[in-house]
Amino acid sequence: MDKVAIVTGSSRGIGKGIAKELLLAGSKVILNGRNKDRLKATQLELLKISKDVHYLCCDVTNTDESERLINYAIDMYGRIDIVVNNVGVSSRGTVGESQPEVFERVMKSNFIGSVLPTIHAMKFLRKTRGSLVFISSVAGIRGLPGLAPYCASKMALRSLAESIRIEESDSGIHVGLVYVGITEIEHNKESISANGSSVILDDRSNKKAQSIHYVAKKVLQNIKRRRFITTLSTIGVINAIMQPLFPMLVERLIIKSKKKIGEKSK
Numbered sequence: 592m593d594k595v596a597i598v599t600g601s602s603r604g605i606g607k608g609i610a611k612e613l614l615l616a617g618s619k620v621i622l623n624g625r626n627k628d629r630l631k632a633t634q635l636e637l638l639k640i641s642k643d644v645h646y647l648c649c650d651v652t653n654t655d656e657s658e659r660l661i662n663y664a665i666d667m668y669g670r671i672d673i674v675v676n677n678v679g680v681s682s683r684g685t686v687g688e689s690q691p692e693v694f695e696r697v698m699k700s701n702f703i704g705s706v707l708p709t710i711h712a713m714k715f716l717r718k719t720r721g722s723l724v725f726i727s728s729v730a731g732i733r734g735l736p737g738l739a740p741y742c743a744s745k746m747a748l749r750s751l752a753e754s755i756r757i758e759e760s761d762s763g764i765h766v767g768l769v770y771v772g773i774t775e776i777e778h779n780k781e782s783i784s785a786n787g788s789s790v791i792l793d794d795r796s797n798k799k800a801q802s803i804h805y806v807a808k809k810v811l812q813n814i815k816r817r818r819f820i821t822t823l824s825t826i827g828v829i830n831a832i833m834q835p836l837f838p839m840l841v842e843r844l845i846i847k848s849k850k851k852i853g854e855k856s857k
């Protein structure tokens with residue numbers, strides 16, 4: 592897979608895992624994140640796989656910086672074949688207890704942070720009939736308690752992807768959407784609490800979580816097979832089937848297990 596790929600938010604976690612798989616498959620990769628030291632360390636680690644790994648430190652929620660990221664790939668390689676919109680932050684807390692700014696921050700990161708690189712990359716992806724992939728979450732299939740900003744931001748990616756698929760149906764761009772289940776996290780991963788402060792998430796090593804390697808492989812499969820939707824984890828698949836058919840039953844089941852969901856998403 593000799594492609595040129597940009598993975599937003601790839602200095603750690605799932606984004607880094609996707610970048611690694613792309614490099615192993617023979618692609619050239621532009622990493623991205625806001626923390627330069629972390630990016631440098633990740634690049635150094637991935638250089639062991641391939642020399643074709645570069646990074647641009649920028650915030651994808653800023654329109655000029657997003658454009659800079661896309662132009663960086665063009666300046667470097669003259670083409671873009673794959674854009675994986677992976678940047679995302681989660682939130683905790685009920686709607687009633689949340690500060691309004693939590694919604695703004697989560698939507699800006701997860702939705703606007705995916706829209707901006709997409710807008711700037713579109714003309715280049717048309718030239719290569721490339722892939723545009725959005726990293727959603729099983730929390731984006733239906734609204735869940737205590738996660739409303741996150742669910743809404745991830746659900747918004749679905750309608751974005753649907754619109755683009757139709758708008759670009761003649762241009763040959765592949766648009767993929769991956770619903771990721773609960774996955775391993777790197778140390779010090781942050782979430783936004785109801786009052787707007789950052790909280791460090793608990794380690795997931797003793798919880799049932801998908802491996803980053805597994806998720807990254809599935810993202811590559813989505814790209815190679817040019818699939819629209821890839822749903823990961825058993826609960827994700829069950830939810831995706833049940834929700835459109837029996838929404839009221841799903842709601843009742845979720846109300847019953849409200850406490851458990853709160854615990855699992857910590």
Ligand SMILES: NC(=O)c1ccc[n+]([C@@H]2O[C@H](COP(=O)([O-])OP(=O)(O)OC[C@H]3O[C@@H](n4cnc5c(N)ncnc54)[C@H](OP(=O)(O)O)[C@@H]3O)[C@@H](O)[C@H]2O)c1
Nearest residue numbers: 600602603604605624625626650651678679728771773774
């Ligand atoms: N982990 C899970 O269980 C899980 C489950 C379902 C879906 N997902 C989704 O998978 C994606 C990755 O999750 P993760 O757990 O790997 O997250 P993570 O460990 O927090 O990593 C996020 C990455 O994005 C970068 N980033 C954040 N905001 C950015 C911005 N505005 N501009 C540029 N880079 C930015 C971070 O680096 P800097 O902070 O240095 O910018 C980091 O490299 C997210 O969309 C998430 O919603 C994760």
